[in-house]
Amino acid sequence: CRGALRHFACSFSVPGFLSGRFSACCRTINSMSKVAPALHNPKWPTMENLVKMMEEKDSSHLNLDKALPPAQSLAPMLDTDVMNGRTHTADDFRHRQSAFGANLVEERRLTTYWEFCKDALGDTTIQLLLVMSIISIVMESTVGDHKATGWIDGFAIMLTCAFVVNAGSIINFRKQALFAKLQDALKSGNLKRVIRDGVQIDIKDSEIVVGDIVCFNSVNLASIPADGLLVDGTDVKMDESALTGEPKLISKEPAGKDPYILAGTNAVSGSGKLLIVAVGPNSTAGKIAAAVYGKQEEGEDEGTPLENKLNGMVLKISNTGLALALIALIALLARGLPQRVEKDEGVAAFVVKAIMIAITVLAVAVPEGLPLAVTLALSISSNKMMKENNLVKILKSCETMGSATTICTDKTGTLTANRMTVRACFLGGEYILPSDYGISDTAGSILATKIPAATTKLIADLMAICTMDESFVQPPLAPGGWPVFKGNPTECALLICVRTLGHDYEQIRKETIGRSLETQKQGWSQIFSSARKMMSYAVPLGDGKWRLYV
Structure with a gap:
């Protein structure tokens, strides 16, 4: 029971209601480079030397006492006690963040509502309908038979396009805002245990600073939030495959050749205490995160399988409609234009009418509402799932789950409250x-x-x-x-x-x-x-x- 692996299965959600506060979509987190000017204690080592030590796994840059393990020699230089941790005051926290940076990496800027609208306007069907609506309004208002009311048909098409664009943008914006809120909740719930003033407390990763003593173990505090030196530990073995690609477990000892523990690695055996020396974009995992933030998330803007099939069908129907509209236009002109040219009677009006008939054929053939109907249906489904605390980030997961016959899930902490009691x-x-x-x-x-x-x-x-x-x-x-x-x-x-x-x-x-x-x-x-x-x-x-x- 105690040894059971806990797999945390997460599906992330879409919808909520559009809040109207579009400025909230540009959310960034200040990285180390954006903090106030450094209030550096002359006693403290420089950030550059600490980062260089972790990169090269060589403590010679800091002139440490070789008679002591690196962590025990470095801790007094950082005003930290290896047993009781650092002083737990707001000023000390602020000074350390200013000097060494915060344990945060600048995140990718969220897409604005208007950018979603711009992406929606890139759809071929929408562009085709807009062109038709503009042609219809111009021709009916200038040379049509009903100049006073002729613009209504074209304007109706334009309103339809506006509805489709805004509806899709609202759904995507709601999905993004809700997922950002979920990410914030996950971050606030991801706590690490540190020792400050001799007391163990649970804090968020973002509150960890250089000089903190972090407790870890292979059971429930396995992930390492920042780079550091092993202060004390028992049978500590780390999985560094996420950074090196090597599946071999690495043993760590405070006074051994490799007391260096890197952010992004996991403890698979033993327990110990870690002296934090590099955080945020200065840590190993932070540098990798900083390099990949801003890139498009995999699958984020991909349509669902059903949407892709429907878009393909819409394109085929539109091409067929365009061909039929051209055939109708050519047939009408070939049949009626020669007679009117000979008699010089209403040639312009006839040509306009023929063009309008062709545009009508094309407008009827384009099923612009079909992809929107599917998106709305999936959005309603995800809203119902959200009410049951099942958040969906990517809509295509709704389609996948709709055809699932068997669901395999972890029990402890997922289907149960993970609150145990000695019963027998x-x-x-x-x-x-x-x-x-x-x-x-x-x-x-x-x-x-x-x-x-x-x-x-x-x-x-x-x-x-x-x-x-x-x-x-x-x-x-x-x-x-x-x-x-x-x-x-x-x-x-x-x-x-x-x-x-x-x-x-x-x-x-x-x-x-x-x-x-x-x-x-x-x-x-x-x-x-x-x-x-x-x-x-x-x-x-x-x-x-x-x-x-x-």
């Missing part, structure tokens, strides 16, 4: 099953009444010690609410069980030598992995004796 156990010769207690009770509270207190204490020690620091439980946000889980949900369920057994997991961790933050180096841990299917933690008992919790 076998301890001290006692079976505790869900059927043995009511919905308001827990397995821990029942177990505490059936086994000796010494055994209860030993089990509580096991669950408190043999869980990661990144896993803890916070009080409910509202009276009567659920406790807030932070970290691995399975471990949080075990920590709740410790409380129901009548013990405090935080106190156990602080009082255990080899497990508390101050004495952690005296212990030994092996983090949980899907390969081992267990976690181990050894703590000294004194007199050369050890106790191993598994």
Whole structure:
């Protein structure tokens, strides 16, 4: 259960209502180069030297103490303590962002409403209809038989084109605005754990600055948000294939040859702490992102399969209509023009009428509303899906899902709330099953009444010690609410069980030598992995004796 891989399947949505605030579509995020003039502490290394160190994986540029691991030598230069982190003040945060940049990369400018309209006007069918409407208005108003009202037909065609252009642009603009809002929500929900003033707090990636101590592990804090040096870690192995293309796992050690951990990589084994030295466009992943931002997203402006087929059909029908209109024009002129030329009677009026008949044939043949009808139908479908919290970014996914017969999805955190509870156990010769207690009770509270207190204490020690620091439980946000889980949900369920057994997991961790933050180096841990299917933690008992919790 703890080792299950969690696949986060996301489909992104389109519609909402056009807000009218078209200026909001030009949304940019300031990168490092757009911050205020640097308030650089003379004690701090220069940004250039930090970036060069990470690029070359060589700390000689900074004149570090070679007797210490690079992170421990660099931390005092950045006014950071490797155990307690940096000072958590607004001024310190502002100075570091000014000197080293923000952990943001300038994003691609969003398309404006008028640019969507311009793209829609590039459609061949729309252009053809507009040309016909202009010709109709000019000829009917100048040489037609009904000059006062002749312009109405051409104007009606023009209004139809305007409706098609604006309807498509509104749908695309709504889709873009909603997806941008979704991206912002995803960014705000993507939290990392840092240590500041000795306290672990969860912050957004954009709030990380140079000098922060970031906690990571291979279970639920695997992605690395910025470049840094490994401060401390156990069995840390990184997957750098996203940057190098090599599938080989890279071992990292604080005092080893390669303590350099790059943004965009993932921890696949172990846990550790990272001293951040390069953020945003100065980090490895930031440079790559900066290079690709502004390029068109794959599939973003591609039509749906049905739309492409309909557009092809419309083009064939339009070509056929154009051919028939030309045939009708030639036939009418060939039949009636010679007689009127001989008699010199109404030649101009006859030619205008013949042209108008040909234009009418062409206008009737062009099914300009068919692609729009499909777009509106898919838009309505995506709106209904959005009401059920299923957001769709690309409309063609609606067509694909419409023909799906089987959907394979992850369960934990996707179909469920990812909030676990200890429901059954076998301890001290006692079976505790869900059927043995009511919905308001827990397995821990029942177990505490059936086994000796010494055994209860030993089990509580096991669950408190043999869980990661990144896993803890916070009080409910509202009276009567659920406790807030932070970290691995399975471990949080075990920590709740410790409380129901009548013990405090935080106190156990602080009082255990080899497990508390101050004495952690005296212990030994092996983090949980899907390969081992267990976690181990050894703590000294004194007199050369050890106790191993598994």
